[in-house]
Amino acid sequence: MKLSEYFVPTLKEVPADAVVPSHKLMLRAGLIRQVSAGVFSWLPLGFRVLNKVINILREEMNAIGGQEFLLPALNPIEIWEQTGRVEAMGDVMFHLKNREGIVLAPTHEEIITYHAKQHIQSYKDLPQIWYQIQTKFRNEPRPKSGVLRCRQFIMKDSYSLDTTWEGLDQSYNKHLEAYKKIFSRCNLNFFIVGASSGAMGGSQSQEFMIESDAGEDVCAIAPSGYAANLEVATSKLPPVGRKDYCPPIEKFPTPNAKTIDDLIQQFRFDENNLAKSVVYIIESEPVLILMRGNDELNESKLQIAFGTNKLRPATSDELLQITGANAGSIGPVGLKTKIKIVADNLLMNANCLVSGANEDGYHFKNIDLVRDTKIDAYFDLRTVREGEPCPLAGTPIKIVKAIELGHIFKLGTKYSEALQATFLDQDGVQKPIIMGSYGIGVERIIACYIEQNHDEHGIIWEYPLSPFDIHIISINIKSNKVVEKAEELYSKLLSLGYEVLYDDRDETAGVKFNDADLIGIPLQIIISEKNIQKNVLEVKRRRTQQRELVSEIELLDFLQQNVLK
RNA sequence: CGGGGCGUAGCGCAGGUGGCUAGCGCGUCUGUUUUGGGAGCAGAAGGUCGCAGGUUCAAGUCCUGCCGCCCCGACCA
Numbered sequence: 001m002k003l004s005e006y007f008v009p010t011l012k013e014v015p016a017d018a019v020v021p022s023h024k025l026m027l028r029a030g031l032i033r034q035v036s037a038g039v040f041s042w043l044p045l046g047f048r049v050l051n052k053v054i055n056i057l058r059e060e061m062n063a064i065g066g067q068e069f070l071l072p073a074l075n076p077i078e079i080w081e082q083t084g085r086v087e088a089m090g091d092v093m094f095h096l097k098n099r100e101g102i103v104l105a106p107t108h109e110e111i112i113t114y115h116a117k118q119h120i121q122s123y124k125d126l127p128q129i130w131y132q133i134q135t136k137f138r139n140e141p142r143p144k145s146g147v148l149r150c151r152q153f154i155m156k157d158s159y160s161l162d163t164t165w166e167g168l169d170q171s172y173n174k175h176l177e178a179y180k181k182i183f184s185r186c187n188l189n190f191f192i193v194g195a196s197s198g199a200m201g202g203s204q205s206q207e208f209m210i211e212s213d214a215g216e217d218v219c220a221i222a223p224s225g226y227a228a229n230l231e232v233a234t235s236k237l238p239p240v241g242r243k244d245y246c247p248p249i250e251k252f253p254t255p256n257a258k259t260i261d262d263l264i265q266q267f268r269f270d271e272n273n274l275a276k277s278v279v280y281i282i283e284s285e286p287v288l289i290l291m292r293g294n295d296e297l298n299e300s301k302l303q304i305a306f307g308t309n310k311l312r313p314a315t316s317d318e319l320l321q322i323t324g325a326n327a328g329s330i331g332p333v334g335l336k337t338k339i340k341i342v343a344d345n346l347l348m349n350a351n352c353l354v355s356g357a358n359e360d361g362y363h364f365k366n367i368d369l370v371r372d373t374k375i376d377a378y379f380d381l382r383t384v385r386e387g388e389p390c391p392l393a394g395t396p397i398k399i400v401k402a403i404e405l406g407h408i409f410k411l412g413t414k415y416s417e418a419l420q421a422t423f424l425d426q427d428g429v430q431k432p433i434i435m436g437s438y439g440i441g442v443e444r445i446i447a448c449y450i451e452q453n454h455d456e457h458g459i460i461w462e463y464p465l466s467p468f469d470i471h472i473i474s475i476n477i478k479s480n481k482v483v484e485k486a487e488e489l490y491s492k493l494l495s496l497g498y499e500v501l502y503d504d505r506d507e508t509a510g511v512k513f514n515d516a517d518l519i520g521i522p523l524q525i526i527i528s529e530k531n532i533q534k535n536v537l538e539v540k541r542r543r544t545q546q547r548e549l550v551s552e553i554e555l556l557d558f559l560q561q562n563v564l565k
Numbered sequence: 566c567g568g569g570g571c572g573u574a575g576c577g578c579a580g581g582u583g584g585c586u587a588g589c590g591c592g593u594c595u596g597u598u599u600u601g602g603g604a605g606c607a608g609a610a611g612g613u614c615g616c617a618g619g620u621u622c623a624a625g626u627c628c629u630g631c632c633g634c635c636c637c638g639a640c641c642a
Contacts, residue, residue: 014577018635089642109642141641476601510603513601
């Protein structure tokens with residue numbers, strides 16, 4: 001492609017609205033342009049990269065037996081009502097105004113299950129892996145960071161259909177391995193974490209992450225190899241446990257102690273024996289949650305424990321009404337109304353605890369959770385903190401921000417049951433199809449790659465994502481010798497099957513060098529009078545900025561060794 | 566949805582206590598000189614100052630409403 005004829009609007013100045021490096025560089029290098037919040041156009045150069053990614057996705061999905069579909073973005077709302085997800089999605093789902101009963105699909109479990117119901121009859125029709133590379137629509141409340149969080153984006157989504165849970169395990173593992181290959185082929189430095197299935201339902205899920213300050217997820221990772229989304233991460237802290245002797249429970253005044261730290265300072269209690277209580281309204285029922293004093297409640301874990309995402313902290317009015325006290329004096333003993341009480345695992349059957357007395361300005365000490373109150377259930381509810389011992393080997397946990405590239409779920413039968421997608425097994429028994437769902441954010445692959453591969457000059461592509469293999473730069477197009485040599489080389493490399501970007505523009509050397517570094521194709525070949533006189537070609541490696549001189553005969557060997565697609 | 570910021574030429578910005586013809590840099594166009602790291606000179610084009618109302622002799626500037634964009638938070642199958 002000749003750059004003089006190619007629409008690649010590079011920007012010298014950094015666009016004011018861009019904050020994260022990948023967003024800045026994708027705009028500056030002419031890969032994308034924004035149309036509105038969370039909506040982008042892909043320009044020709046960017047679309048080439050997108051297609052390189054899509055090719056890899058297709059190859060690896062086909063390699064595990066995936067069959068490619070193209071499903072509609074316009075979906076009948078009835079099918080979403082049957083799975084209860086119109087309500088679950090809420091505002092995230094786009095509804096059309098001038099056509100009742102149609103929504104824009106934010107994902108495709110429903111449509112896949114619909115087709116499975118239509119045509120899967122027997123165990124002989126299974127297993128299946130169905131996938132597509134298609135545009136998703138989600139009404140994100142706050143799109144951000146370029147293509148990292150959009151209202152319209154491309155997803156590679158696939159769905160496995162199996163007759164048994166062992167079959168689901170196999171399909172899941174096939175995807176796990178395929179995803180590793182995909183991200184490795186894209187030269188991404190990624191890691192895999194255990195994750196929450198959220199309201200998707202299902203038993204197991206893992207996320208593919210890259211570490212990045214631009215990320216919206218937080219993960220706990222440890223030298224042992226332990227890696228988990230903070231939503232589900234655990235650690236191996238010792239429980240508070242029981243002391244041999246616990247005196248009778250005793251109320252005492254604490255007029256100036258509003259926080260856990262106040263109590264420690266004023267009364268010299270052991271931090272571990274302080275218990276704090278928070279009240280949540282879960283499915284409109286109040287629940288008191290007891291935690292170690294300085295632990296942070298993890299709402300995701302609470303959602304998992306109660307199997308719902310319909311929960312919120314109680315308001316201060318509700319607190320007073322339910323417990324009889326205001327925040328800071330609430331506890332598990334002496335509640336004004338009888339409500340469900342759950343506690344964090346670290347407090348399992350503990351005694352000698354200090355907690356609020358449900359009377360402003362008073363606390364209880366010597367609380368024995370077995371003797372003095374009834375805990376309805378214990379769950380892991382706390383948020384893991386930096387430095388805590390990991391559950392695998394006790395190595396210290398590090399907390400990092402990360403971007404989610406992909407997510408694989410064992411869905412189970414949630415959708416097949418809701419939509420009656422069943423099959424007859426060998427014994428003639430009708431059973432729901434066992435499903436998995438697996439997604440990759442296609443644009444995120446590109447943004448994440450750029451987050452990990454750029455410098456002050458621009459993007460640094462590697463094969464196979466690079467939009468072109470080779471970037472030819474002619475210096476001073478007033479020189480016939482230079483133009484002749486560059487044109488000749490351009491034709492020759494094209495005929496050898498290389499994808500070549502040829503900067504034939506009437507621009508100064510500086511402009512061409514800077515644009516080439518910004519666009520970031522791995523190899524640049526620089527044609528100038530100087531080099532022609534010496535009868536050499538100058539090749540520059542984008543990543544290292546190293547230049548080497550090679551003869552024309554050596555060039556083909558050089559390219560064979562260095563253009564590794 | 567809460568908090569903050571912004572909206573003036575293609576891009577980046579100034580002007581903002583009301584006042585005269587709305588500026589600067591980059592880019593663009595013409596001519597010319599230049600050609601190894603975002604060239605020099607000369608000339609030129611390009612604006613409903615986000616939109617709508619209002620106050621005023623006079624509004625980019627003040628007031629009201631709306632729209633849009635960015636950031637922090639909430640939310641995120």
